[in-house]
Amino acid sequence: MQTNIPNTLFCLVCTLLFSFALQAQEGQNNSIPVKAKDTVVPAMNTEEINLALQQKDTVVKDSVRPPQLLTDVVSYTASDYMRLSPRENKMYLYNKAKVVYGDMTIEAGLIVIDNAKNEVFAYGITDSTGTYIQTPIFTQAQKTIEPDSIRFNFKSERALVYNSRTQESEFRVKGQVTKRENDSVYFMKNVRFTTSEDIDNPEYYFYARKIKFVPGKKIVSGLVNMYIADVPTPLALPFGYFPMTEEHTSGFVIPSFGDSQFGYNLQNGGYYFAISDYVDLMALGSYYTNGSYNMEFTSNYALRYRFRGNFSFRYEKQFNSQRGFPDFSERSNYNIRWSHNQDAKANPSSRFSASVNLGSSQYYQETINQSNTGNFLNNTLSSSVSYSKTFPGEPGINLSLAARHSQNTRTQSINMSLPTMQLSMSRIYPFAPKVGAKKGLFENINLQYSLRSENQIQTTDSLFFKPEMFRDARFGAQHSIPISTNFKLFKYLSVSTGANYEETWVTKTYQQSFNEVENRVVRDTVNGFEAYRTYNFNASIGTTIYGMKSFGKDKKIQAIRHVMRPSISYGINPGFDQYYDTYERTNPATNQIELVDYSRFEGTLYGAPGRNFSSSIGFSLSNTLEAKVRSNDSTATEPKKITLLNNFSLSTSYNLAGDSLQLSPIALRGSIPIIDKKLDINFGGNLDIYALNNNNRRINKLNIENGGSLFRLTNGSVNFGYSFSSKDFEGGQKDTDEMDNETFRNGGRPDDLFGKSTDPSDNYKEEDPFEKKEKNPNSDWYHYKIPWDLRLAYSLNYSNNARQDQISAHSLMFSGNVELSPKWQIGVSSGYDLVNQGFTFTQLRFARDLNSWIMSFNWVPFSNRKSWNFLIRIKASVLSDIKYEKRRVRDRQL
Structure with a gap:
């Protein structure tokens, strides 16, 4: 027995080496060399092959029919030749060979069909330079695999695939050896999978020795390592599960680790719920070692x-x-956002919409997990939820229900309307002819009816949704019936006149009295229905005057046209003394009893009716200046029309019933077009003819009589906004969806004039700045076209209503992005305040396209929000949680 031990070990080692050699040989990627033409066995066509198959068997067939091995017809084609070997019972297809069996298709340079084993072998071929070409392409059920060689069994429908390459969802998978169990399960050995476009030379990949691959569903692996540039990283997992479905699937959101003044933290970890194809839910949370935490629930539908x-x-x-x-303190903050848009085709007669943004006034200033510059610069939060319904008929009825909210984040005051109902009836022409157009004063008489009812609440942050919030709510309803008509006078004058009747209902009024002991006015609330009625009259007359100056068709400026639209209006408002009462009080200066007038409707929703009689004449003049210029296009047959001055208007009014200061300040408004439909400079101002006294109050004395000029400029403003990009010079158009813009939904601007969001909770929704760029497949570098965009906003306000003679606001804001190369993008958002002599909020942005990865760096270099954020992550959404993020948040103690 001992003498046989060396022989036994020798045989065992040889057996193992032999099996290892067989396995290594099977895994090689060498193709079977095939000669161009066999001179011994000539090429045969399809009919000859079928005839040879029929004559091959000389044994008389059994009356019992043998079982059918193939369930479908096998069709095949080849470019060079198809050769049948009866001795081997094989068929050889050479050059652009193709075999189709059911829903399975194999294309390769060489295909060998073994009829005895019901197997097919597919290989590539070598060209004259020795290059391996026409590698197999295996397609089944719209899934494609591109290996070096294939061995497929028709009977069991199993296959062995070597160096297969396939794509599933955002993954590209390459395996050294693949065993196909069926059309839904594959077992693979020595596998690398990545989202890189180049599977043979990826920027990164995950390597696993064994995996189970279910196309369209998942990859389950054993030990998996991450490689970057073929260098193994410490990132390794004992097992891996990678979902590959193209549909939304539920899953965990990996949190990011960091540190801040609240301690070490785990931010934005949670779970994504793919509830259905119509709605989802994202639940995120963060925890800090000092006990602080935050939660966020986001749903899209x-x-x-x-x-x-x-x-x-x-x-x-x-x-x-x-x-x-x-110094310990604690506080709570919350924010609720809801946006809802109804498709215009859903219901033409009714519509429901919502835009809600409410919460703590200090949320955007104090939140731990928010760096959205477009929101913390906004001082107002507003909400609106409305439903409207149109009832067809004659006359038509429109009904609207709305709930509105407005919140000042500085004063923490909140105004709410819960709810507001508006009911209106379309115009009725009682004297209009049944056939033909309406003409004259009588036939154009029309009337309407409208009702507005609302419940208004004024409160603060501290009382929001508390019983005190509803205690001082004000409810009211206002009915309005306007009657008007219009007609032509002397063919060129348009005259319109009308009257308006209003009736106001309230549910509470306020009785006032004077308390002599406490020396103060006492207001008592009187609950009960009360109403008052008002009416007024108005009329206006206007026309349009055209003026033209021609310079000749041979001139650059061929003609200038001036369009003036003067208008004179008159309005009369009676005084309604019947709604006013009096109370007695002692004048402390004279120690005399005096009567004080007041209205019990003061402080109600729509206020008290006017007591003073007014009769005023208004005047306005609108001007438009246009020019015809010779077009630079030599093929143009008509001159080009441009606008030199757009809607330059002057307006004022004169109070006939006033005893002093009867002329209102003259208002000037207008715009100067600089670039057609791109840049308009808007300006405005007020001119006053009255002078000021030593206390800077208006007096009934002309300013020119007081030693000044004819007019006194009380205030003025100039502003413009301009946005343009390289696409404007290429005829392109930028497509934006404001509803998908996180900053805009939070109440900020849809553009990046005030900076882009660096909110860590939005990283999984962050857009790739290089995603929508059209790449040039022939070049990796720009030659003369560099994509860029620029936004400018200029504002100047002048104040002089009380002799302050100062520029109250003067700033220039700008924001721009430029792609220095197809891989690099830089951007900046900043501005300069010329009044305070300092820069406004400034943000610098850098982005680098790393093919399968994206790297970004956002930096706020100064101000009390000084911070930076660095992020590098995989582009593909399925692996977006694989990232490295480092940031320094602002110091909230500043």
Whole structure:
């Protein structure tokens, strides 16, 4: 027995080496060399091959029919030749060979069909330079695999594939050896999978020795390592699960680690719920070691041709310092956002929409997990939820229900309307002819009816949704019936006249009296229905005057046209003394009893009716200046029309019933077009003819009589906004969807004039700045076209209503982005305040396209929001949680 041990070990080692050699030989990627033409066995066509197959078997067939091995017809083609070998019972297809069996298709340079084993072998071929070409392409059920060689069994439908390459969803998978169990399960050995476009030379990949691959569903692997540029990284997992479905699937959101003044933290970890094809839910949370935390729930929903929207709720609890320390404090912040848009085709007679943004006034200033510059610069939060319904008929009825909210984040005051109902009736022409157009004063008489009813609430942050919030709510309803008509006078004058009747209802009034003991006015609330009625009259007359100056068709400027639209209006408002009462009080200066007038409707929703009689004449003049210029296009047959001055208007009014200061300031408004439909300079101002006294109050004395000029400029403004890009010079158009813009939904601007969002919670929704760029397949570098965009906003305000003679606001804001190369993009958002002599909020942005990765760096170099954020992550959404993020948040103690 001992003498046989060396022989036994020798045989065992040889067996293992032999099996290892067989396995290594099977895994090689060498193709079977095939000669161009066999001179011994000539090429045969399809009919000859079928005839040879029939004559091959000389044994008389059995009356019992053998079982059918193939379930479908096998068709095949080849470019050079198809050769049948009866001795081997094989068929050889050479050069652009193709075999089709059911829904399975194999294309290769060489295909060998083994009829005895019901197998097919597919290989590539070598060209004259020795290059391996026409590698197999295996297609089944719209799935394509491109290996070096294939071995497929028709009976079992199993296959062995060597160096296969396939794409599933955003993944590209390459395996050294693949065993196909069926059309839905593959087992692979020595596999690399990545989202890189170049599977043979990827920027990164995950390597696994064994995996189970279910196309369209998942990849399950054993030990998996991440390689970057073929260099193994410490990132390794004992097993891996990678979903590959193209549909939305539920899954965990990996949090990011960081540190801040609240301690070490895990931010924005949670779970994504793919509830259905129409709605989803993202639940995120963050925790800090000092006890602070925040939660966020975001949901998107859509139903094609019906509606789409999104909802978000954020809540956070902040703890400053540590419990027991004298500087310890805590606060809570929350924010609710809801956007809902109804498709115009869903229901033409009714519409529902919502735009909600409410919460704590200090949320965007104090939130831990928010760096959205477009929102913390905004001082107003507003919301509106409305439903409208149109009832067809004659006359038509329109009904609208709305709930509105307005919140000032500085004063923390909140105004709400819960709800507002508006009912209106279309115009009725009682004297209009049944056939033909309406003519004259009598036939154009028309009337309407409208009702507005609302419940208005004024409160603050501290009382929001508390019982005190509803205590001082004001309810009222206002009915309005306007009657008007219009007609032509002397063919060129347009005259319109009308009267308006209003009736106002309230549910409470306020009785006033004077308390002599406490020396103050006492207001008592009187609950009960009350109403008052008002009416007024108005008339206007206007026309349009055209003026033309021609310079000749041979001139550059061929003609200038001036269009003036003067208008004179008259309005009369009676005084309604019947709604006013009096109370007695002692004048402390004279110690005399005097009567004080007041209205019990003061402080109600629509206020008190006017007591003073007014009769005023208004005047306005609108001017438009246009020019015809010779076109630079030599093929143009007509001159080009340009606008030199657009809607330059002057307006004022004179109070006939006033005893002093009867002329109102003259208002000037207009715009100067600089670039057609791109840049208009808007300007405005007020001119006053009255002088000021030593206390800077208006007096009934002309300014020119007081030693000044004819007019006194009380205020003025100049502003413009300009946005242009390289696409404007290429005829391109930028497509934006404001509803998908996170900054805009939060109440900010849809552009990046005030900077782009660097909110860590939005990283999974961050757009790739290089994604929509059209790449040139023939070049990796720009030659003369560099994509860029630029936005400018200029504003100047002048104040002099009380002799301050100062520029109250003067600033220039700008924002721009430029792609230095197809891989590099830089951007900046900043501005300069010329009044305070300093830069406004400034943000610098850098982005680098790393093919499968994207790297970005956002930096706020100065101000009390000084911070930076660095992020590098995989582009593909399925692996977006694989990232490295480092940031320094602003110091909230500043």
